[in-house]
Every structure is written in C-alpha cells, then in structure tokens.
Amino acid sequence: MNKILGKLSIIVLIIILLVSIFANIISPYDPNFQDKENRLSGFTQEHKLGTDPLGRDMLSRVIYGGRSSILIGVLATLVSMTIGSGMGIISGYFGGRLDKFITSITNIFQALPQMAFTIAIAGVLGPGIKNLILALVISSWAGFSRIVRAEVLKVKEEPYIEAMVYLGSSDLSIILFHIIPNIMPNIIILLTTRIGRSLLSIAALSFLGLGVQPPNPDWSVMINDARLYYRSYPYLIVVPGFSIFITILSINTLGDYLRDIFDIRSEEII
Amino acid sequence: MIKVSNLDKSFGDKKILNDINFTLKSGEILSIVGDSGSGKTTLSKIILGLIKPDRGQIIYEGVDLVNLGKKDFKKYRKDIQIISQNPSSFFDPSMKLGRSVIEPLKNFKLKLDDEKLKDLIEEFKLDEKVLARYPHQVSGGEIQRLSIIRALLLEPKILILDEPTSMLDISVQAQILDILKRIQVDKNMSYIFISHDMEVVEIFSDRVLNLKNSKLI
Numbered sequence A: 001m002n003k004i005l006g007k008l009s010i011i012v013l014i015i016i017l018l019v020s021i022f023a024n025i026i027s028p029y030d031p032n033f034q035d036k037e038n039r040l041s042g043f044t045q046e047h048k049l050g051t052d053p054l055g056r057d058m059l060s061r062v063i064y065g066g067r068s069s070i071l072i073g074v075l076a077t078l079v080s081m082t083i084g085s086g087m088g089i090i091s092g093y094f095g096g097r098l099d100k101f102i103t104s105i106t107n108i109f110q111a112l113p114q115m116a117f118t119i120a121i122a123g124v125l126g127p128g129i130k131n132l133i134l135a136l137v138i139s140s141w142a143g144f145s146r147i148v149r150a151e152v153l154k155v156k157e158e159p160y161i162e163a164m165v166y167l168g169s170s171d172l173s174i175i176l177f178h179i180i181p182n183i184m185p186n187i188i189i190l191l192t193t194r195i196g197r198s199l200l201s202i203a204a205l206s207f208l209g210l211g212v213q214p215p216n217p218d219w220s221v222m223i224n225d226a227r228l229y230y231r232s233y234p235y236l237i238v239v240p241g242f243s244i245f246i247t248i249l250s251i252n253t254l255g256d257y258l259r260d261i262f263d264i265r266s267e268e269i270i
Numbered sequence B: 001m002i003k004v005s006n007l008d009k010s011f012g013d014k015k016i017l018n019d020i021n022f023t024l025k026s027g028e029i030l031s032i033v034g035d036s037g038s039g040k041t042t043l044s045k046i047i048l049g050l051i052k053p054d055r056g057q058i059i060y061e062g063v064d065l066v067n068l069g070k071k072d073f074k075k076y077r078k079d080i081q082i083i084s085q086n087p088s089s090f091f092d093p094s095m096k097l098g099r100s101v102i103e104p105l106k107n108f109k110l111k112l113d114d115e116k117l118k119d120l121i122e123e124f125k126l127d128e129k130v131l132a133r134y135p136h137q138v139s140g141g142e143i144q145r146l147s148i149i150r151a152l153l154l155e156p157k158i159l160i161l162d163e164p165t166s167m168l169d170i171s172v173q174a175q176i177l178d179i180l181k182r183i184q185v186d187k188n189m190s191y192i193f194i195s196h197d198m199e200v201v202e203i204f205s206d207r208v209l210n211l212k213n214s215k216l217i
Helices: A002-021 A058-094 A096-111 A114-125 A129-156 A159-166 A171-207 A219-225 A235-262 B040-047 B070-077 B097-107 B114-123 B128-132 B140-153 B170-187 B198-204
Strands: B002-011 B014-024 B029-033 B055-060 B080-083 B158-162 B190-195 B207-212
Touching: A002 A058, A002 A235, A058 A096, A058 A129, A058 A171, A058 A219, A058 A235, A096 A129, A114 A129, A114 A171, A129 A171, A159 A171, A159 B080, A171 A219, A171 A235, A219 A235, B002 B040, B014 B040, B029 B198, B040 B158, B040 B190, B080 B140, B097 B128, B097 B140, B114 B128, B114 B140, B140 B170, B170 B190, B170 B198, B190 B198
Parallel strands: B029 B190, B029 B207, B080 B158, B158 B190
Antiparallel strands: B002 B014, B002 B055
C-alpha cells in the first residue's frame, strides 16, 4: 500500500512541479489579467475555475501560485535542514563543551513558539521572498538540530561505530559514511514533514501580509484575497486550499515511501 | 610484543581491573578466562585504545600506548585488531559487506590485494556473493568469517579474539579455530584469546591467565 501511495505521490508532485515550471505555457490567461466584465463568474466555459473579485482567472492563478510556495517551502526547509543537521551531528558526535554550547542555543530557539517567532522575524525583516525564507530558516533549524543530535547519539553507541575507530576511520569519514547514512531515513521523514509545515507557515505569513505580496499569484495570497467573499463564493478558498492540501499530503506520503527505500533493513532477507 | 603493567580501571565506585600485569610474547596465544562481567572486554578495549585506564602502562614497540593521543595512536591501530563475539553488530547495517571488509584498508592507505582477499574467502569457505550482501542478509557464521577476513587483511601483529566462536555451532567453531591457528603459525602472530570455555582454551592456547575479582591470576 505504501509503495502504491508513494509512487502516486511522486506522480502528483511531478505534475505539480511541471505545471509550476511551465505555467506560462499551460495557463489560459495571464494570472494578473483582469476580466472586469466577468468578476466572480463561477465555473464557466471561459473560466474553468471561475474568476476572483478582480476578474482574474482562478485556474491561471492556481497554476502560477505553486511556484513561489513550493520554491520558498523547499528552499527554506533544505537550508534549515542543512544548518540544523550540521549542528546536530557536530553536537551529538563530538559531545563535551561543544555539545553543551550548541544544545543551549538550540534550547533557546526551541523555547520560542515557532509560528509566533516566525511572524516576529518576518515582521522585523519586512515582507518579501528573501525575508520570508530567512524567517523560516531562523525559526526552524533548531528542530532539525535537536532531532538529528538525538539520532546521532543513538547511532554513535552502536558497536560498528566503535569498530570503525580501531579500523582506522577518521571522525569525518565515520560521520560521512556511517553516521549520516544510518540517520538518513529519519532525516528524510523529518524533511518532508517540515516542507509541509513550511508551506503552511508560508500560507499563514502570506495571509497576514508578511509573505508573498499581491498581486503575485500565490496560493496563500489567493486565500487571503478571498476572505471577504468566501461565504458566497467558496471556490475562491477551496481551489487554492485544495492545492496546498494535495501538495502537503503528497510530500508527506513521499517521505514515508522514501524512508522505506532508504531503510536497508527493511529489504528482503536472503 | 606487548607488555601490560599495573593497569587499573574503575567505572564509578566499581573496580573492574585491579593491577593487571602480563606480557604477550611474539607468536604466542595467551588466553584470558573469566566469568561474564569480570572485565575481559574492558581489558581488550583498553588495549585497543578505545578507553583509557585510570592507571598503568601498555608498552608496544617501546611506546606507552596509554599516553598516546588519538593521532599518534593511529600509527599502531593497524597492528592490534579484534574479533568480537557478536560480529554482525560490528558491521555497518547500511553498507554492503564487501565495502565494509575493504574499508579499513583505505583508512590505513593500504592497497587491496585481490588475490589475498580471494584466498582468504576460499580458506574460510565463503561464497564471494556474500560481499554483495548487507549484514542482515547473511548468517552468523558467514559474518564472523568476514570479520576475521577484515581484520586479517590489515595484517595485524596482535589479534584479540573475544569469544570469537561462542555464537557458532560446534562444527563451525572447530573449523574457524583451526584456520585461526594455522594463520597464527604462518604469520607468527600473537593472539589474546578471551573465552570462558576451558576446553577450547586448553587446546587452543599456549598460556592461560584467569581474570577473577578484577585481578589477573
């Protein structure tokens, strides 16, 4: 079942990525073009997913809307993962004062409520994509660090790591070839769940006016724009909301699938 | 070959090793026997440089290994290797056995002699296919033989055998001990044989020491 869902999630994500990349070819209208005579049109032949209050084609805006959300979400999570995992590995593997120092910093960052912290940073830095990525990285690297450190502490105690010491491996090669491959399945799961969380944070920040700025087409901006009209025109929220939902669901399912692939121990015993 | 003097080690209040003294001669098989928890494994870890003793000396090639830092110890690591009683946990589960077996050679910047590896695989009656498998995909006997091959490829001068056959069935035990004995004679290696099987110890070793109440008798 996991395999089927995993492969399905890959197909869905590839479609979402291709649609985002080739948005200018696929989308029927310019996402900012205002068809003033057909405002809030509902589903029609001309506008398959209707139009928004400014007469902009919803389908075109949804097609374009994935670009910024996915780019920001993936990029911010990858940077957070790199910084957080690096800190977690150093802290867990070397221990001692370095571990205490890194753990103290991590604890400080972890003690702050993440969403409020992200909003505060984004508020100080101001709106914009760069600042949004920075805010997400600053507020989320510590989560990676703490979990990766715990994983490293567990793997470090395994006899095969001790064996690598008397078999002549350097600290760097132990980390690169024995620690990282053995914690990778868990890092992948973490990465995919965090991409999903980042997409939600982007949606929230953009909704608050701290993320992607109008008139840029973005799923969360679209939800924000729909606030006043969604009771009468629910499709204004359902269409971009469903896009966010399906993307996050696919990423999380892909994470489960990748974990199974990376976990060598789940392979068949000969 | 190696001289251990006045070695002490405690964990908390518990004294594990108390004034341990012995000398291992070149080409000798020295057995250390003792009950579980008597400190045999701690002693082997100290000789391997994995843990520091509270006091004492381990003189090898005129150098006190106890006082060496990590970098300086690396020069002597190749010479002292260990075969443990539970080899499957000493192989990285994410790495194919072939890669695990030759990795130490790279660590010590030694060239892989394909012929030698082939000969060892043949001598230990293994199928070359096991090298393409992961640790969980082979039997205890196969992985134990691979762990011996991994150590022997480094041509160590001292091999610590920490109950190397306790997890194997009797016919395989005899076979492996036989090969180990032959290699020891051929290469004039020194073995520290840790066991509590007195029958095997008496047949296999030149000299026996008993670790009891944290002292070597």
